[in-house]
Amino acid sequence: MNFNEEQKMIQETASKIAREELAPRAAEVDRQQIFPRYGLQKLAEAGFLGITIPQAIGGGGSDTLSFVLVAEAIAKACPSTALVFVTHGVVSRALVIAGGDEQKKSLLPAMTMGKKLAAFAVTESSSGSNPFAITTKAVSDGDDFIVNGTKHFITGAEEADVYLVVLRTDQAKSPADFSALIIEKGTPGFSFGKKEDGMGLRGTSDGELIFEDCRIHKTSLLGVENGYLAVMPKFVGLGMVGIAGVSLGIAQAAVDAAIEHAKSREIMSQPIGQYQGVQYLIAEMSTSLAAARALTYSAAQQMDGPPPPSPLPLYMAKLYATEMAIEVTQKALQVHGGTGYSRELPLERYYRDARGLTLHFTPSEMLKGMLGKMLMGMPPF
Numbered sequence: 001m002n003f004n005e006e007q008k009m010i011q012e013t014a015s016k017i018a019r020e021e022l023a024p025r026a027a028e029v030d031r032q033q034i035f036p037r038y039g040l041q042k043l044a045e046a047g048f049l050g051i052t053i054p055q056a057i058g059g060g061g062s063d064t065l066s067f068v069l070v071a072e073a074i075a076k077a078c079p080s081t082a083l084v085f086v087t088h089g090v091v092s093r094a095l096v097i098a099g100g101d102e103q104k105k106s107l108l109p110a111m112t113m114g115k116k117l118a119a120f121a122v123t124e125s126s127s128g129s130n131p132f133a134i135t136t137k138a139v140s141d142g143d144d145f146i147v148n149g150t151k152h153f154i155t156g157a158e159e160a161d162v163y164l165v166v167l168r169t170d171q172a173k174s175p176a177d178f179s180a181l182i183i184e185k186g187t188p189g190f191s192f193g194k195k196e197d198g199m200g201l202r203g204t205s206d207g208e209l210i211f212e213d214c215r216i217h218k219t220s221l222l223g224v225e226n227g228y229l230a231v232m233p234k235f236v237g238l239g240m241v242g243i244a245g246v247s248l249g250i251a252q253a254a255v256d257a258a259i260e261h262a263k264s265r266e267i268m269s270q271p272i273g274q275y276q277g278v279q280y281l282i283a284e285m286s287t288s289l290a291a292a293r294a295l296t297y298s299a300a301q302q303m304d305g306p307p308p309p310s311p312l313p314l315y316m317a318k319l320y321a322t323e324m325a326i327e328v329t330q331k332a333l334q335v336h337g338g339t340g341y342s343r344e345l346p347l348e349r350y351y352r353d354a355r356g357l358t359l360h361f362t363p364s365e366m367l368k369g370m371l372g373k374m375l376m377g378m379p380p381f
Helices: 005-032 037-045 064-077 079-098 101-112 228-264 276-303 312-336 347-357 364-375
Strands: 118-121 137-141 144-154 162-169 179-184 190-195 207-217
Touching: 005 037, 005 064, 005 079, 005 347, 037 064, 037 079, 064 079, 064 228, 064 276, 079 101, 079 118, 079 162, 079 179, 079 228, 079 347, 118 144, 144 162, 144 179, 162 207, 179 207, 228 276, 228 312, 228 347, 276 312, 312 347, 312 364
Parallel strands: 118 162, 137 162
Antiparallel strands: 137 144, 144 207, 162 179, 190 207
16 A cells, blocks of 8 residues: 555654564563553654644644554554553544543643543443443433443553543433543542453553442533444544554564564574475465455545445454454464464464454454444444
8 A cells, every 4th residue: 555655754653663662661561561651652752642633632633544554563562552552542533523622622632742541441341342231320410420330341441541431321211322421530439440460462451440429520421411322433443443453563573573483493404484384374474464454454544534434344454453463473473383382482472462452342253243234234233
């Protein structure tokens, strides 16, 4: 794909930050479960935390493909940083699309500069990622809502500052009536529970958000009450292609490592890359990666096209790219043999990180069900 000059510059800058600032710390982030605040600040200094926020509000005003290019470049070095970046970008886009003037004014400049990090809270223990089963509730009390409930597996959990919390209000009259509140850290009644000890993406600080009689003014509503489902596709789609971009970055790192190893590792006095079996693996990995990249870039470009964009390419890109990353990292590990299974090399980390992406921003099985229904002309939910 041919990029314009701005996209080339963004990709080059993100790659430089990833290579010089993120990659040297990635293994430690994983081993010690360190939230990558240092790397996020470097991204903020480059203007990437506000890359899709309009320039009139202080952001970069770049397109969705540029956002994906940054996510891909970061993930090639540190997928944990990339996932936090994507989540932050989704909440930023939500505020741009549905936020009130005061919300935009008070939050977006700080979010762009990295002074406030954002988290997206949908998942619950009894509902998973299915919003129709959420139980967190906000009860009207004069000019306020009283919020009660618990959110699980939230990226950025205790490390974030601003939370987009999806819930139901006492005015909900149908299963499709959802609302979203913007809740900031430090609000009375809002606390944090268990921090997850995950298999991969260990720097994302996934954990619980607990709301116990948490009083929030009604001006904290994102958009209108019961209106979340109408605006959700306009910003959750950014998460879909963002996660696809993260998958591309992980897979590219795995392919690069496999090719380098195939050239340098010798058995019986010749590089293993001379063996047809290894060549097959590298050909399969590279082809799958190229297909996922084409699908993802196309979906990203569509998001900035004439409305309303179809969600099908977004769902397909997320589904295919995340599953592709598991396949590619597994084969790259196989190329490395026993050394790939060792924690001395990053291959096992690539595999663990890739595996988690099939669960974030709608699990693969839910996406398949949604896609199947839509392709047959049925509502996705």
